Amino acid sequence: MKVDIDELKSRFLNLEFDKKDFELDPEKVAIVARMSGETLPQFSDPAHPDFQAPPAFIASLAAGRHLPINFPEFGGIPMDGGKAVTCIKPVRAGRPLTGKTHLHDIYDKSGRSGRMIFLVSRMELFDENGEQVATSDSRTVIRERAS
Amino acid sequence: MSIGSIADVEFGAELDPFQPDTSIAATSAFAEAVGWGGGGRFKDHELARKEGLPGALVPGIMAMGFLTSMIHRWSPDAEVETIDTVFRAPLLADEPCLISAVVTDVDEQQGIVQLDLTVKNQKNETRVFGTANVRLPG
Numbered sequence: 334m335k336v337d338i339d340e341l342k343s344r345f346l347n348l349e350f351d352k353k354d355f356e357l358d359p360e361k362v363a364i365v366a367r368m369s370g371e372t373l374p375q376f377s378d379p380a381h382p383d384f385q386a387p388p389a390f391i392a393s394l395a396a397g398r399h400l401p402i403n404f405p406e407f408g409g410i411p412m413d414g415g416k417a418v419t420c421i422k423p424v425r426a427g428r429p430l431t432g433k434t435h436l437h438d439i440y441d442k443s444g445r446s447g448r449m450i451f452l453v454s455r456m457e458l459f460d461e462n463g464e465q466v467a468t469s470d471s472r473t474v475i476r477e478r479a480s
Numbered sequence: 481m482s483i484g485s486i487a488d489v490e491f492g493a494e495l496d497p498f499q500p501d502t503s504i505a506a507t508s509a510f511a512e513a514v515g516w517g518g519g520g521r522f523k524d525h526e527l528a529r530k531e532g533l534p535g536a537l538v539p540g541i542m543a544m545g546f547l548t549s550m551i552h553r554w555s556p557d558a559e560v561e562t563i564d565t566v567f568r569a570p571l572l573a574d575e576p577c578l579i580s581a582v583v584t585d586v587d588e589q590q591g592i593v594q595l596d597l598t599v600k601n602q603k604n605e606t607r608v609f610g611t612a613n614v615r616l617p618g
Contacts, residue, residue, distance in 0.1 A: 361513040362513075365545065366549075368506045368507075368513070368542065369500070369542060369548065369549050370498060370500050370546055371548070371549045372549065372556075373556060376552075387548055388544060388560055388563050389542065389544045393514035393515070413567055414566065414567060415566040415608075416540065416565055417562065417563065417564035418562065419561065419562045420560060420561055
């Protein structure tokens with residue numbers, strides 16, 4: 334059965350389905366920066382007064398549940414299609430953070446091997462004052478199984 | 481050449497690449513730090529092959545890290561506002577990769593530079609590509 338993208342959008346887009354609290358470990362943030370080849374101390378040295386998480390660490394926070402519990406299965410194997418991060422304010426380690434996740438977009442692309450369904454889940458990250466500091470998008474790609 | 485302000489940026493310019501560390505030691509440390517250290521996917525070639533993979537992988541978001549680091553080396557004053565990476569195919573640990581970026585737009589009024597980003601393996605196959613919007617001082 335062909336997946337109805339418009340129907341999925343009307344049922345699932347923009348509804349928060351996950352909420353997580355975080356507190357970033359400064360040493361782990363610094364390891365991620367250093368292993369990435371980062372040279373700026375505000376990302377690699379926890380003692381720097383402007384120490385903050387690099388985009389790759391922010392992207393890692395969105396791991397886990399990318400879809401609502403009642404989201405239908407299409408039969409294909411979900412693949413990680415990529416990540417995007419928008420930095421709004423510095424994301425600080427050692428301070429409370431909250432991530433709220435919703436499905437931000439659903440679209441399809443057709444190619445020689447059939448139709449691929451793209452699901453974009455967006456985590457909005459807030460600091461302890463409720464101010465948004467970043468967004469992290471995770472793209473999941475599912476190849477539609479031929480009926 | 482290190483970029484100090486947006487006036488120094490030329491449309492079409494290529495950023496100086498560096499050689500990222502894709503060793504198992506680095507991918508393993510990265511995976512442990514982000515909480516993905518379970519299993520052998522990023523830590524052990526044999527265990528990864530048992531999972532049906534061609535070998536241990538470089539985490540996709542580590543490629544995002546390489547690209548961000550390249551931007552910061554190019555301009556230590558750059559603020560990466562958005563970075564969007566598409567994981568086209570896996571990058572293998574312990575294999576060299578080539579990272580590159582080219583300036584595709586310069587908006588001096590807004591102070592924003594747009595970059596196209598690519599990560600290729602040693603066979604010159606694109607594994608990760610994407611874009612970034614970077615804010616630079618005026």
